[in-house]
Amino acid sequence: MLNKKILVCVTGGIAVYKAVALVSKLAQAGAEVKVMMTASAMEFVTPLSFQVMSRNDVYYDTFDEKDSSVIAHIDLADWADLIIVAPATANIIGKLANGIADNMVTTTLLATTAEVWIAPAMNVHMYENKSVIRNIEQLHEDGYRFIEPSEGFLACGYVGKGRLEEPEKIVQLINERFSQPEDLPLSGKKVVVTAGPTRERIDPVRYISNFSSGKMGYSLAEAAAALGAETILVSGPVDLPKPDGVQLIKVESAAEMLDAVVSQYGDADFVVKSAAVADYRPKEQHSQKMKKKDGDSSIALERTTDILKTLGESKEGQILVGFAAETNDAIEYGRKKLSNKNLDYIIVNDVTDPDGGFGSDTNVVTLLSRKGKTVPFKAMHKKELAKLLLQTILELESDDSNDS
Template structure:
């Protein structure tokens, strides 16, 4: 549920820094993109290299060390984050933040961000109960900061009491809950219909006309829609994939069956995504018995199947209609033509000859085209990651129309 969520972790100086290492590891395993800022004191406990290895991102600690000349690091990080977590948060950083002091990389970034900031204190029990610390925490509460209360237990200083940094597993659980409330599920209450995989057009009882589609991209789109809160219906051709959790799957075989299923699910859909590779032609006659091998050549007469995308394009009212187009040349050019001729809102095009994009691959390279003229390319990445980014882009651009559904 944290796939592609951008978490900025600010690590300040205390023995609980070792727990912050585990926190980065668990957030990364949950799919989050984690970046770390450290104070100089934090570096006395754990090296930046440790956090770099866990997050697979650069670690920041010097306000004046600009790793990219095109941006100001602390502003770029402040704007990048979906959520900022200060863990462990010492009495020192809590006092600085409460009083608007910005004298290092952590505090300048904290004052610059517009994202939510969560603070996870860790300190000696008597420090935590000190009136000045309580006053600073109260100020930050009133300013809208959220606190992850420390737990009680044996402290590094030898005392037993409140002041232990909350366990990494619990912090990850809280962050996951934050991103799964309706506020962070933009498709909550919306129905999304997705088609995936190939169709098979029977020649006789043992042969058929089909294509190489694996269904992986469509299934990834279905998983992404569920993660974003949608009631998701997946109309699937014959594939060898496990059914995604939380998705209603309608299994079909032929283009005619797929068209009927789409038509049935279409009226109350907010978004319809046609990722299936539907056969353009089918045998005009299906032989009731296996065709026997003959001397010489044989001819099978084909007829057109229904152009499902064009047909529902002519039917749509408030639905957001998204097509896919797998091409072997001039993908963007052909995509623009299909976008217009089929009355689509978006089309996602790719060149299947690209080594990172062909049928059956776990990665894809695509360009998102919109009726408004947007051309947004997406680099090679895993299809599950790409599906989230594609849906989030569409949701952002169509927020007004989705609110009307």
């Protein structure tokens, strides 16, 4: 972080006091820090506090030009290596998502080409409000990175998600960002990962699903982001935190997952489909709960669209990676799937293996390539395995390119 230029944009909320500590810690780590405040932020903490911690002027008025040779908000937008909005209120998130520039912070954010990280802090019900969720999703789509708020006791008296992440954690994330080499192997690439199960509704209280935990897919998305990729994670219902640096698209059914993946497929470089998508769905979805009756009952099922086959049929240069979770003859079935669905690679695992399978933190798999390569991986933690799998695929692609 030494000599990196970081602009901290502070907006109005009680968590402003944490932003003072954040600026102090960034300066102590060797970064050059400048601070910009909204009028609401100055109701909680004065600019003098940030001036002392950053040892730089504090900016808060678009029309207060401290240096007549430059336009301040444009100069700061160009100056920064990284901009972090902390705390970010629902108001600033809404403005940024809709392109509103009505103060110095929003004007600067719209003018910059630097990375922008947003660290929300607000009441739990505000954070869960549909309009806030919609604005956050829009900013994810626009390429902004979010530092998820933590859970705990809030200033309003509620207990829940909405606390500004601790300054120490934010500094750690920034330090990790600047510690990455500039020539990451997936820099400039777009990777789409699917994860988790899908749910096919029977009625308002029942559904068909499977035992997928999503852990392997989430690990792959995290690894792709760490290797420099713009990473889109399309996830079925799971109980896992969103990986850092990843755009998360939540879906429920196979049809929703298909729509989400197809919408991202055109400009994708890699697609890793690790989700366990339901093969069948109820032919009829009941609007009311089905009542229990005497005797047996049956549900008519129909096939869902085969997402992987659909992607394989419309492939235009994307590297397409599938998964084959099997209980017997895993390699044989994997090779058939690799060919039948026009894949470039398939990752095969026997879900009956005690070191792998659904819900486990470890996995043991074999990678099969379209060129006939077979690469086995011993049992290891899914996070470690995910990184090795992506690195191996990149190496095999590089070898194929050199051979041609």
